[in-house]
Amino acid sequence: MSGNSIGFLFKVTTWGESHGPATGAVVEGCPPGINLTESDIQKWLNRRRPGRIAASSPRQEDDTVKILSGTFQGKTTGTPISLFLENTNVDSSAYEDIKDIFRPGHGDFTYFRKYGIRDYRGGGRASGRETAARVAAGAVAEQLLSCYGMEVFAYTTALGGIVIDRKKYRVGTISRQNVAEDHLLCPDADAARAMEEKLEQVRRSGDSLGGIVEIVVRGCPPGLGEPVFDKMDADLAKALMSIGTVKGVEIGAGFKVSEMTGSQANDPMTLDGFLSNHAGGVLAGITTGQDIVLRVAIKPIPSIAKDQQTIDVQGNHVTLSIKGRHDVSAIPRIIPVCEAMVTIVLADHLLRQKAI
Amino acid sequence: MSGNSIGFLFKVTTWGESHGPATGAVVEGCPPGINLTESDIQKWLNRRRPGRIAASSPRQEDDTVKILSGTFQGKTTGTPISLFLENTNVDSSAYEDIKDIFRPGHGDFTYFRKYGIRDYRGGGRASGRETAARVAAGAVAEQLLSCYGMEVFAYTTALGGIVIDRKKYRVGTISRQNVAEDHLLCPDADAARAMEEKLEQVRRSGDSLGGIVEIVVRGCPPGLGEPVFDKMDADLAKALMSIGTVKGVEIGAGFKVSEMTGSQANDPMTLDGFLSNHAGGVLAGITTGQDIVLRVAIKPIPSIAKDQQTIDVQGNHVTLSIKGRHDVSAIPRIIPVCEAMVTIVLADHLLRQKAI
């Protein structure tokens, strides 16, 4: 399994399975002299913690990060930063019952077909657990970006078909601060209330919900991104689509451009800046200096209590009902993961631009 | 400018500007013994040619490909395949008038901010011209995939807000053959007629149109794709988003998952296969063996005759009307480019799986 690294100059490699002894990340390429302590990372990991709200699973993941290398006296040294997360509260026994069964919507079947091996303990590398390492690595990128006045934040714009009021809550009006208070990191309090009700109702029915997350990058200078294949938006699309629950990515006006004319879609330029941002902050793969605005489609958590039709390794038909308590929606826990992926890509392109 | 290569084992590097003497691609990693002649490539390039229909610009690009290396007696040798496309009918004089002006919706401004240089001749690397090299490289990948019984094809599902009838024209019912006859590569003849009318009307108003393209991969074996960051869908999203006109990518149910429950979105498994394909052929980043189904949002061509507000290099406000005849929509010419990008990613992951 190659494919465990992302980034070219700012490079993140994650390792670890859901139910092994630990997971972690190695972060390479972070310049020397950046402030970095364990608590700088811990605060981002805490945002990913389960159990805060109805939508989340009750598995207690401590997610206490240790920095094993790459810092000295509270600053980065330029050497690789090894981040270590012990897997506590690991109980594989819950998986004994389903060790031969391919869970629908999970990677069980595809991993088995790829590797010829069934590591049934909690999803292995495909588990949401792997995203803890991404968040930890993203926190390092965040320390770097903040030196350049850049900020990445994300929030819920839709859940289970309930959408925020986009006339009231436009990109420019939303900040990290005014979503932080809400359990679902949703800027629209009315929508948020409806979303929580729907979550509770779906939980009771043994089902789960999908939604949409919007990610905004503020303070990004123009000129970042490599034309042709490593376009800023291409690298962002890959980074976000590499999150297991993401089924779609769009930038700026996104799929709406399919209904627009050129005179509507083009953003007019003035000496005071662009008059609109349908491009989403990226033109021809390079940042314009406007906010970068992305949206991702989050699929419903595939582990549900409702009966599902599937098969097992031995070739039998099986009816599966997944017991235990799982998240009802990947939202809001996926939000810091989305932020981390975008942050890592930006850190990478920031360094790439320095080498021009 | 790094970022001119895509792929890990099957690697494509493109070079060349719109108005330089030539453009081309170097294709590395193609296994030896694959049939490959210039006419195998030419037929794909011909599909990208302008001038077939109302939507297209009349610039006559001959796009005659030459293979400069990597084949012997009609077969690949395993060495890099150099593909060469002379730029004929290049007339930079048309760009003299706008050489100091940043065209809205183009990369003029962002390239200038990135490199500090204004190569004004026809968009340079950001020009659609660069995609000819992609199509040529994709044709090599296609020769490889066809040895494994895999086929990639794409078609128009929406243009200027006119959408095909998805109840009639579902993924499973559409083939390369039954869209080939239509100018717009649209499977729904009624919709196609309405699209062409709209194109003509928008052309007369000096404007342009966006749309949606759907790409299908047929015959893909299960097990392709690397988990975590180099997921099949992540690499496909990057490859497609690296096309200049693409503003969104989705796989399977795509953004619709945001309104679905887990019991709706999960694809039940039986011994005869999956009962639905909301996943779009990829689970946890690895192919399931079902059709891979992707959709991309295509923005309207930004070069329009209508007056636009913009600025120039010297810091003046300018009203711009782009003369000359440009495409009204990137559809259908972008379709072989979408196919090429998907084909290249699949060829790459096919080889990666061999190394497991």
Next chain:
Amino acid sequence: MSGNSIGFLFKVTTWGESHGPATGAVVEGCPPGINLTESDIQKWLNRRRPGRIAASSPRQEDDTVKILSGTFQGKTTGTPISLFLENTNVDSSAYEDIKDIFRPGHGDFTYFRKYGIRDYRGGGRASGRETAARVAAGAVAEQLLSCYGMEVFAYTTALGGIVIDRKKYRVGTISRQNVAEDHLLCPDADAARAMEEKLEQVRRSGDSLGGIVEIVVRGCPPGLGEPVFDKMDADLAKALMSIGTVKGVEIGAGFKVSEMTGSQANDPMTLDGFLSNHAGGVLAGITTGQDIVLRVAIKPIPSIAKDQQTIDVQGNHVTLSIKGRHDVSAIPRIIPVCEAMVTIVLADHLLRQKAI
């Protein structure tokens, strides 16, 4: 600091400083189903341990490896293998005295000029400590190669100017077994005795010694190695030169080819194989199927008790005598490191060839 990874498909990333809490390696790309336990790795680490002989430093490095991911039920799963080595017996206080001084022959000055930071604790990433992670990763590669009947081993051919009798001890006559008994892993017992005497004498004088190590790969199939830049010998040269103490690398007849004619240097071919091996098992960058034979020049340990002239960070001249007990020669402890680097390169090219 990028540059912490080596290998393309079989990829090793190391992290950790000499005096941090731990060091480790992440091994990616190892195919699934390979036998791998901690004791498979531990036996290679034990060979690198100090204190066995006069040449070695008395720092007790336990070097007990833990596998944190990538295996299940004693076999690899195809996912990244995280190897963890706690740094025990770490005492940075010994470095307090020299924390501002640039030690001759060390990376102190160059790291400072590169990063603008002086992490004085024991050499940081440039420390020999980092090689423990290489040996651990090499052990994983060894498990893979042994499935294909390949073996890599190395031994001392010269130390402090004392050279083994090459008429008696030719490549074909030496095996891992018949050097294993000797403290210096030297095949020539007479030479070994003289080497040990010289080591003891040099130790008393507060100085150190260089030497030559020969590495042999047995059982390598023909056809491994990529032509042009990633030639087998080019990748081996890089891997070996990346060891801090190596100042030269040669293959086959090596520098002797400068005195040979073509008729002497060419290896005649017969249906029973080659009649000589001046090529060292590699022609045009690709393995011939003969033994691969490499030699590396090992510089004397730069930490010596003798007075040395140098400068400090503040810009003063300093006379430095390095106290504490250091190795007198990198030989024999560097030998498993040389083996590891060669093993990693071979594992990588073995997988690359599978993808053809």
Next chain:
Amino acid sequence: MSGNSIGFLFKVTTWGESHGPATGAVVEGCPPGINLTESDIQKWLNRRRPGRIAASSPRQEDDTVKILSGTFQGKTTGTPISLFLENTNVDSSAYEDIKDIFRPGHGDFTYFRKYGIRDYRGGGRASGRETAARVAAGAVAEQLLSCYGMEVFAYTTALGGIVIDRKKYRVGTISRQNVAEDHLLCPDADAARAMEEKLEQVRRSGDSLGGIVEIVVRGCPPGLGEPVFDKMDADLAKALMSIGTVKGVEIGAGFKVSEMTGSQANDPMTLDGFLSNHAGGVLAGITTGQDIVLRVAIKPIPSIAKDQQTIDVQGNHVTLSIKGRHDVSAIPRIIPVCEAMVTIVLADHLLRQKAI
């Protein structure tokens, strides 16, 4: 065949076979605004031309370079630079006689075993012809380095066992200018005369000669090179060993360190700089600011008129005498190739350091 690229930020990809229609290189990552015209490149290619002296083959390679992309108005634009070299005077008929025969010392056998294909026309990718593309790419790197006051040059120190007088001709005393006059690019006129006599004598006997080339980098700032695997010396060793005729690489004191003590090998430091340069300008993989000094062992040209014992594809024993006129030694034509490889590595690490 992957492995056609070298460099990370300054990246060179070569393509083309000896007897195909053309060869070339794509140079990526060169910053914008660097002066670059075809004549800047041509002057380096001319140095590689055959026919100047007795040592060289009479094949007339015009080696006229064309720049197909990446420059505008005489300066680089930051986009990929495509360099094109038509293969003129290509006559494959000379190879018809040996199309089934594996020439000793050549890649014929190993390519056949790797790819299962025999492209017999003049060595294909393994031909010295491929090095023309390297020299062209090196010329681009040279334009970049010269902006930073860096210079790379190489010369002959030994040929056929005749060695220059190292007491008279030490590294510090030799410049590009004072070797330029000599046919063999040898700084020692007496040795050069003896070398030419030996070349003539060996030519008459139908044989060939090896030698040693020394490469010096002047003006390199301290701090270039990445520690651990991408050490400056490791990357240089790979780049040089990737030249088909090179069988050994050493830096600074090189293999002599095996006979030195630490007090001899360490370079003492003063406020005025280092007192010696046994390190060869690199400590712990990072440049010190001193001259970088490398030596490579060049094997004799394997194509000789003398009878050689070999086999053919059909499994017969064959006695081979290679007709036609070939170079007697790769020296001096290999010298600009050595320079090019070193120049490319330095350009790459220069850019890497900018991204710190």
